[in-house]
Amino acid sequence: xxxxxxxxxxxxxxxxxxxxxxxxxxxxxxxxxxxxxxxxxxxxxxxxxxxxxxxxxxxxxxxxxxxxxxxxxxxxxxxxxxxxxxxxxxxxxxxxxxxxxxxxxxxxxxxxxxxxxxxxxxxxxxxxxxxxxxxxxxxxxxxxxxxxxxxxxxxxxxxxxxxxxxxxxxxxxxxxx
Amino acid sequence: xxxxxxxxxxxxxxxxxxxxxxxxxxxxxxxxxxxxxxxxxxxxxxxxxxxxxxxxxxxxxxxxxxxxxxxxxxxxxxxxxxxxxxxxxxxxxxxxxxxxxxxxxxxxxxxxxxxxxxxxxxxxxxxxxxxxxxxxxxxxxxxxxxxxxxxxxxxxxxxxxxxxxxxxxxx
Numbered sequence: 001x002x003x004x005x006x007x008x009x010x011x012x013x014x015x016x017x018x019x020x021x022x023x024x025x026x027x028x029x030x031x032x033x034x035x036x037x038x039x040x041x042x043x044x045x046x047x048x049x050x051x052x053x054x055x056x057x058x059x060x061x062x063x064x065x066x067x068x069x070x071x072x073x074x075x076x077x078x079x080x081x082x083x084x085x086x087x088x089x090x091x092x093x094x095x096x097x098x099x100x101x102x103x104x105x106x107x108x109x110x111x112x113x114x115x116x117x118x119x120x121x122x123x124x125x126x127x128x129x130x131x132x133x134x135x136x137x138x139x140x141x142x143x144x145x146x147x148x149x150x151x152x153x154x155x156x157x158x159x160x161x162x163x164x165x166x167x168x169x170x171x172x173x174x175x176x177x
Numbered sequence: 178x179x180x181x182x183x184x185x186x187x188x189x190x191x192x193x194x195x196x197x198x199x200x201x202x203x204x205x206x207x208x209x210x211x212x213x214x215x216x217x218x219x220x221x222x223x224x225x226x227x228x229x230x231x232x233x234x235x236x237x238x239x240x241x242x243x244x245x246x247x248x249x250x251x252x253x254x255x256x257x258x259x260x261x262x263x264x265x266x267x268x269x270x271x272x273x274x275x276x277x278x279x280x281x282x283x284x285x286x287x288x289x290x291x292x293x294x295x296x297x298x299x300x301x302x303x304x305x306x307x308x309x310x311x312x313x314x315x316x317x318x319x320x321x322x323x324x325x326x327x328x329x330x331x332x333x334x335x336x337x338x339x340x341x342x343x344x345x346x347x348x
Binding site for chain 1: 178
């Protein structure tokens, strides 16, 4: 969507127009769902978080000023996921047992074997790294934006993501090019 | 927005040497491409509809809230006015009703037919009487002085006569 049209859409959302929110959900629903699903490895949790995200947006959208809407939206989504982690699991335990612990009750759709391997590999990364990778991918954030968001030097963010991606590739048994 | 290939290369070269930067950039690009190829997530129309419904409900609640807020605002304003009036009354009323110290004469009271020992008028009168007594006694002494011994009067008269009759003071 063109930035101008998107800004108009956001303005309409700020005015509290329900149809504008419908459009926003159509526009970002899939990406946000993917973000939550990749992080939680659980379709039901991802759907709940998606719903919660947009309900939260109703309250928060008035506070959105200038800047990247995607960045802002996925920052809220990331915080929501962290809250979810805090409320449901103790994070340390999750790191150790996540793969077995939160296996979805209903088996999600597996488009292909590679996707399943990615999901498994992501669940074995520590939550901070997997969130960082997903944030970069789904929120389409640059390293600089991610570093600013995390209040850390850009070199640190670069190093963490590179290490995370390497680890992900090892876990997925993807050959180097 | 994610960096393009050139921006990524430039960025990485700021931190590591060129071969390492090339390798890192290749790693990142490779995984970015892989993630892109696996990015499609089918979200059911039912899920989207339920999200929209929840959002509409929240919007409706939000629209009804301003009414409640207006009512709350009125209540808060009324309470504030009451508090203000009470505060003003608290500061003003004590000054208006402040009792001025009673006049000693007005408060002069009798207790069982006798003057109160602590009455300020009593003590004042007592002191006046004492002072009058002292004055009388002093006056009595001096009067008796002049009555008993007239030499002092005579000496004064002599001195006055001397001054009037002679010019001794001129040298």
